[in-house]
Amino acid sequence: MGISIAVHSSKGGSGKTSFSINLAFAYTSAGKSVCLLDADFKAPSLFNYMFPDSDRWLNDVLDGKCDIMDAIVEVADDTVAPGKLYVGYCNPDIDAVREMSGKDRKWQSKALQNIMGVKKKLFSSGIDVLIIDTGPGVDFTSVNAIAAADYVIMVTKPARSHQKYMEQIIDGIYIPLGKDYGVIMNKCHDNKPIAIPGLVDPDIPVVASIPCLCDIATRSDSEVLTVADPEHPFSKAVFTVVRTIEDCLSNK
Amino acid sequence: MTIDDSNEEIVNLLKEISGKLDRILMQGTSTKESDEGIFDVLDVMTLLTLPDHLRATATALFELGSATAEDLAEKTHKERAVESNYLNQLVRMGHVVKGRSGRKVYFSIGEGLGK
Structure with a gap:
């Protein structure tokens, strides 16, 4: 049976998509078969246009x-070896984005049932790891993805607005849904970014901290750091997360 | 105080009372909606408002798709009779539907009885 991971954030601009892409390659470098889905239906990323196009949408x-x-495409690239990578996108057309924003609760209930079906289908087809790059904050599409995940990664940054809302999301969404979760502190300026006084509840599991380095942003459009530079602090943080998730889920 | 001043004060008081009545009426309407909402479709936001025990059962049912009380009990590590009770509560709330296939009773997420 495979594992499903939702990469989420309390607000936009925290680095979810870069983290999701690198997480996918961390797993393929370990020989895993990975499916990476862009589920930010209201602001599709198409994973920075790094992968093959598709004409079918999530x-x-x-x-x-x-x-x-039929909606996922294989990334047939040497950088994926020894694993395999498949990607799926949500429709970036503005009409599609508008339509998604207007879906009613009955549709969203059915969508959650369909996401559960997607998981089963992918795992029975040989996918080891499903990574869902969600939209930020709390709406049906992001919370549906969280409900379908075995583990939730909250990517946040050390700003008071991000972290106060993060605590509410953890208490109001992750914990009631019984999710295992870990927090990634991204874009940190402090030498000890985990210990920012007064910002983070000490009970919140901070899995890794990533310093704010300009090359993460400049290189991420054209290369995958976990492949090109495994010793980079960003890559090291991603590999730490892989080990943490493995430890967490193997203890269940 | 002149008659004009008194009239103005009375008008202001009447406006204040009218505003309060509007707010009371609005609260009455929203209470009615939440009573009816119990028959709503079970989406993930409604799932979050359920009590812990029912939420665990409903979440497991979302994962399994269609399941017997025994299937649910295996997933949630509770007694079959307990899960059966919770499932039937969810059926009465309109969130879950049940159907028979041979001698087995299967439960699945419903489409709601209301809006």
Whole structure:
């Protein structure tokens, strides 16, 4: 049976998408078969246009009109070896984004059931790890992805607004849904970014801290740091997260 | 105080009372909606408002798709009779539907009885 991971954040601009891409490659470098999905339906990233195009969308999968296996494309690239990587996108067309924003609760309930079906289908087709790059904050699409995940990664940065809301999301969404979760402190300026007085509840599990380095942003559009530079602090943090998730889920 | 001043004060007081009545009426309407909402479809936000025991059962049912009380009990590590009770509570709330296949009773997420 595979594992599903939702990469989430309390607010936008925390570095979720870069983290998701690098996490996917950390798993493929260990020989895993990975499916990476862009589920930020209101602001699609298309993973920075780094991977092959697709003309089928996750929107249609959640709508029950398309099989997940038809909506993902393989990234056939040497950097993926020894594992395999498949990616799926949500539709970036503004009409599709508008349509998703207007879906009612009955549709969202069905969409959650379809996401659960996607998980089963992918795992039975040989996928080891499903990574869902969600939208930020609390809305149906992000919380549906969280509900379907075995582990939730909250990517945040050391700003009071990000962290206060993060605590609410943990208490109001992750814990009631019974999720295992870990926090990544991204874009940190402090030498000891984990210990920012008064900002983070000491009970919140901070799995890794990533310093704010300009090359993470400049290099991330064209290369995957976990592959190109495994000793980079960003890459090291990603590999730490992989080990933490493995430890957490193997103890269950 | 002149008659004009008195009239103005009375008008202001009437406006204040009218505003309060509007707010009371609004509260009455929203209470009615939440009573009816118990028959709503079970989406993830409604799931979060359920009591812990029902939320655990409903979440497991979302994962399994269609399941017997025994399947649920295996997943949640509770007694079959306990899960059966919780599932039937969810059926009465309109969140879950049940159907028979041979001698087995299967439960699945419903489409709600209300809006």
